[in-house]
Amino acid sequence: MHQTTTLLIELGVVILALGLLSRLAGRIGFSPIPLYLLAGLAFGRGGIRPLGASEGFVATGAEVGVVLLLLLLGLEYSASELLSSLRAQSPSGAVDFLLNALPGAAAGLLLGWGAVACVALAGVTWVSSSGVIAKVLADLGRLGAEETPAVLGVLVIEDLAMAGYLPLLTALQAGLSVRAGGLILLTSLGTVTAVLYVALRHGHVISRAVSSDNPERMLLVVLGLTLSFAGVAQELHVSAAVGAFLIGIALSDEVAEDARALLSPLRDLFAAVFFLFFGLSTDPASVPPVLGPALALAGVTVLTKVGTGWYAARRAGAAPAGRWRAGGTLVARGEFSIVIAGLAVGIEPRVGPLATAYVLVLVVLGPLAARWTEPLVRRVTRRRAVASVPAQAGPVRAAPAVEHADTR
Template identity: 70%
Template sequence: MHSSAIFLIEFGAIILGLGLLGRLAGRLRFSPIPLYLLAGLAFGEGGLLPLGASEEFVAIGAEIGVVLLLLMLGLEYTASDLVSNLRTQYPAGLVDCALNALPGAAIALLLGWGPVAAVVLAGVTWISSSGVIAKVLGDLGRLGNRETPVILSILVLEDLAMAVYLPIVTALVAGLSLAAGSVTLAVALGVAGLVLFVAVRYGRVISRFVSSDDPEKLLLVVLGLTLLVAGIAQQLQVSAAVGAFLVGIALSGEVAEGTHNLLSPLRDLFAAVFFVFFGLHTDPSSIPPVIVPALVLAIVTAGTKIATGYWAAKRAEVSVRGRWRAGGTLVARGEFSIVIAGLAVTAGVEPALGPLATAYVLIMVVLGPLTARYTEPVAGLLARRRAARAVPAPSGDGTPADADPGQHVATGD
């Protein structure tokens, strides 16, 4: 009885604290993710007040949080959307991967962490935060801008790439042999391909089967199906997150919309618990030694994301101002960087990887909304200054210094 009372007190305090932190972030108009991570650091190993009774429950809640994050992401897209984006925007996806994954891999190798940590850190620096970016686009009133479809296409390609990348990381951190890892990847690709095929061909049938006018029944069926598929996927060493993502893709129409409305509060709750859980497993004293690599990564990958968005928007014939806005909006990293790092931390791949990922995400999740707002104005200001320097200074009689004295300068009339 005493232990259950302690559990209720601890877990209730966590949820209340997260609610207050979320309210504070809302008033300050930025993502609550860094505050959740800081809360985890405060209550974790080496923090101010380590938890005891509720840690196991928090761990289970964190797993559910990852599953719901990916399910809700899958609900945003239909299988036809994914196929269309693959056909038209895959060059932007390749550029995005090359420019943003390589810095993470390079830093890991330079630090002597080995190839497995390099693959993990490449994913941490590659994937943008769909949640933070969606919120920023809404806050800035840019959902109807010409560059927004380009931004969303890159995010869709990143999310689809996760279906391939996560099984690879899962196999690597589990220490599977080349043969076993190849089988895992083949199974993952086969399952992903099969689900996409079924979703394109029979998506309406699946949606009708799941559909219900009763919100309670719809919630139970969708949540139960998602957890079941996620568990089977994890048992096959594919990744629970990928299984949840594919379930979301398979649902469409009114079912997807109704599920989104019903599960949004649950997703927010368990996603917040997930960020706290990640912070719980990071010793605050381990962050200062990796703050310099984290800052270097943040500066470099902010630049590479801006370059990615600029190039992709230019390819789509968006205006120069829209290109800068696209690049600045893509900078934020968040939930998926932590999901990827969490796989390696749980497997004990590299002790410093978790602290580095935490510091990196804290920097990028704060920097992202700032670059989204100010990249285009700053680029415009610099362009005007360059143009002003390029204009020759006028001579004493008002003509440009390099003008031919015999020429007449046109006046305003």
């Protein structure tokens, strides 16, 4: 069979399978991410039948998927909203880092892995999945809830922190000197600061230049601009993902809304390819040995993320029920955890399987935690209150009887 024919057939089957998995996930009320990862494990290296003809396309599509995921996330915020979130939620961001990054770093040390793996695992456990959480908030009708601004504030700080973290991890992975690594970090932070300044002061000019009444023209201009800037950002060691995020922030108002509508289907397609590719690049036989550490790490960081959300919502003035809902909502990990693991596998191959197992666990638990954390806490609190009533009520009832006997 001709190579192009094989490519078309195999690619068509892959995309059709992803569509069926997405439909299945929608039927059972889960995120499709774990199903994409499992499909990748099944048909990757060491799987049932490794893909051959479409492997190169899937690898390129995975890169585009990361770029589009972060572009669409950036389109959700304006530069002014971003800065106000940073001011309001910076203490919550610091608590989030301490509670959730340190367990990952500690796990790397306990497993006897190197410094790069420890830094990578810190990032894997630190950053929640903005994509999964946004979908969960929409599905549960909580976009207007009192705790949601606190949740989004934490997510924004995490996403912006990646502008410094990813270049640092890249420098460590490349084995660069402290001077070279510091220069890369300064370059990346300078680039981020410059783009935020331009977006804040001149975002309307950029939006006007991109805007068009013709959907085709707008799609081509926004996509071309994003991919080009992501490539330049990668060359400057800022990371393509952060570059795409900054382009999303620079676009505002109606242009951002139109771009979201046009690019969302492309985002969904290439994001599915991205998660599939990560599964394809992971040997299924390497997952069982790290399943125990992954479950232990997931158990610890579920609690720490719940604590993070509770603290952030409390600072925002949310009621106790909203605080627990915020904590449960932040549990899911996803796209950034996989991106980080993908950067580190060249130094420590075991990071990939551990991250895959970890994300699989928490991307399934995340929607459940968002839905059930607050009702579970309420039920436990009610049971404790009921259980404590007889112990307190017994002496109170006995007292009048004693007094009555004495009066006789």
